[in-house]
Amino acid sequence: MKFYGEGLPGVDTSNLAGKLIVVEGADGSGRSTQMELLKEYLEGKGHATVDVGLRRSTLVSDELREAKQGNVLGEITRSLFYATDFADQLENRIIPALKAGFIVLADRYIYTLTAREIVRGADRDWVRSLYGIALVPDLVIYLRVSPSQLVERNFRKNATLDYWEAGMDLGLSRDIFDSFIRYQRLIQKEFTLMQQEYGFHVVNGNRSIRSVAREITARVEGLLGI
Amino acid sequence: MKSDLLTELPGKLVAVEGLDGSGKSTQLYLLKRWLELQGLKVFFTEWNSSVIVKKATSKGKKRQLLTPTTFSLIHCTDFADRYERQVLPLLKAGYLVLCDRYIFTAFARDAVRGCPRTWLHNMYGFARRPDLTLFFDTPLPVALSRILSGRPQLKYHEAGMDLGLSSDPYESFRIFQERIYHEYLAMSDECGFITIDGSVTVEEQQKKVRNLVAGSFDLPSYRWKSIA
Numbered sequence: 001m002k003f004y005g006e007g008l009p010g011v012d013t014s015n016l017a018g019k020l021i022v023v024e025g026a027d028g029s030g031r032s033t034q035m036e037l038l039k040e041y042l043e044g045k046g047h048a049t050v051d052v053g054l055r056r057s058t059l060v061s062d063e064l065r066e067a068k069q070g071n072v073l074g075e076i077t078r079s080l081f082y083a084t085d086f087a088d089q090l091e092n093r094i095i096p097a098l099k100a101g102f103i104v105l106a107d108r109y110i111y112t113l114t115a116r117e118i119v120r121g122a123d124r125d126w127v128r129s130l131y132g133i134a135l136v137p138d139l140v141i142y143l144r145v146s147p148s149q150l151v152e153r154n155f156r157k158n159a160t161l162d163y164w165e166a167g168m169d170l171g172l173s174r175d176i177f178d179s180f181i182r183y184q185r186l187i188q189k190e191f192t193l194m195q196q197e198y199g200f201h202v203v204n205g206n207r208s209i210r211s212v213a214r215e216i217t218a219r220v221e222g223l224l225g226i
Numbered sequence: 227m228k229s230d231l232l233t234e235l236p237g238k239l240v241a242v243e244g245l246d247g248s249g250k251s252t253q254l255y256l257l258k259r260w261l262e263l264q265g266l267k268v269f270f271t272e273w274n275s276s277v278i279v280k281k282a283t284s285k286g287k288k289r290q291l292l293t294p295t296t297f298s299l300i301h302c303t304d305f306a307d308r309y310e311r312q313v314l315p316l317l318k319a320g321y322l323v324l325c326d327r328y329i330f331t332a333f334a335r336d337a338v339r340g341c342p343r344t345w346l347h348n349m350y351g352f353a354r355r356p357d358l359t360l361f362f363d364t365p366l367p368v369a370l371s372r373i374l375s376g377r378p379q380l381k382y383h384e385a386g387m388d389l390g391l392s393s394d395p396y397e398s399f400r401i402f403q404e405r406i407y408h409e410y411l412a413m414s415d416e417c418g419f420i421t422i423d424g425s426v427t428v429e430e431q432q433k434k435v436r437n438l439v440a441g442s443f444d445l446p447s448y449r450w451k452s453i454a
Contacts, residue, residue, distance in 0.1 A: 005345070006342040006344065006345050008293070008294075008295050009294050009295065009339065009340030009341055009342070010293075010294065010340055058291060059282055059285065059286050059291050059292075059296060059300070060282045060300070062281070062282075063278065063279070063281055063282045072278065073278070073307070074306065074307065074309075074310030074311055075310070076306045076309075076310055076352050077278075077303055077306040077307040077310055077311075080299060080302050080303035080306050080349075081279075081303050083299055083303075084282075084296055084299040084300050084303055087293075087295050087296050087299050088291070088296050091293045091295065091296065092291070092293075123351075123352075125348070126348060126349075126351055126352065129344075129345060129348035129349070130345075130348070130349055132345060133295055133345075
């Protein structure tokens with residue numbers, strides 16, 4: 001396995017026997033559902049799996065959550081907080097699991113982090129270099145769902161839209177609904193750019209859960225040579 | 227981000243660098259007092275002091291959760307917080323901003339831990355270079371003796387124990403500091419350090435520091451403007 005950039009000091013990637021599968025997509029794209037189904041499927045086939053996601057690090061997840069609520073972080077600080085969270089999980093969970101031959105299912109990866117930061121005006125080269133520490137995944141599934149579908153699904157889940165997923169901090173609109181649509185379109189534009197650079201498998205997430213699951217399973221079988 | 231770095235700002239940024247025990251903090255404090263006593267707008271900030279990041283840093287250190295990369299990232303996060311919320315706005319507001327340790331500390335320490343130098347330089351790329359950087363060059367044995375006299379409790383990361391340099395914390399600290407010292411020397415020219423001889427008296431050092439600062443900036447222009 002390789003790193004995107006200069007990687008992590010002191011980490012040997014030649015002995016990582018497992019596979020890293022990333023599922024990307026907005027809130028409401030069906031990520032959690034699809035990851036659960038995928039996990040069941042893989043475990044059913046006898047593969048050990050581990051899941052990781054953003055803001056779940058032992059190191060900074062509490063502080064990140066608090067800071068998000070308080071809305072007190074500068075842009076660069078926030079980016080670095082997320083990068084720290086990512087690096088912590090990469091070194092303490094993802095790499096050990098891969099060494100042990102597990103399949104790591106990552107709920108989002110550096111792509112969401114990159115998109116969020118670019119949309120907020122971060123320097124592209126800066127972000128790319130920062131995330132040079134990331135391992136290149138074996139498979140990236142991007143669940144693309146139209147913003148209007150996303151809105152519907154988010155409302156079905158929570159009856160509200162999340163402030164940050166609506167990009168309200170960007171002042172795109174005073175109305176959270178409008179802001180959400182605009183923001184998600186900006187994010188998708190970034191994903192379209194990244195897709196070409198990084199080679200995602202774009203899955204049409206507007207379909208039924210089962211159709212999406214079938215396509216994902218097919219991709220994973222292709223990866224594992226099943 | 228990039229344009230911010232080059233535009234001249236009303237305020238001025240002074241950074242001091244050096245090993246622990248080099249005397250830099252004492253000198254910076256004396257400088258700060260001198261400037262304040264002249265009624266100038268001064269702000270002081272030191273390494274690893276962001277309130278927001280503090281909890282995570284101490285948690286990480288206590289539980290030995292930190293790797294060279296996360297150690298570096300968390301300190302950069304701390305730095306970014308102070309920079310975005312304090313250093314940069316105060317420079318824009320015309321303050322003399324005094325930093326006890328700056329990005330060069332990270333360049334030296336984190337490189338010794340194995341972080342790629344290009345990655346480090348890029349990560350700190352959002353930060354302006356100081357208008358004046360003073361490197362307190364104190365002979366290693368002197369600096370070490372100031373820290374180690376009385377056999378104080380050396381903390382795990384402080385002693386560089388994570389690098390496996392020695393099983394004895396004091397020996398580890400010695401080797402760690404020596405390596406950091408060499409990193410500082412190597413970057414001195416490129417980073418525009420002005421070297422202060424740390425082996426002369428406190429008073430002599432301070433005289434030199436004050437002359438440098440007075441010579442570099444039009445100090446009276448940083449006086450508080452009275453509100454009529």
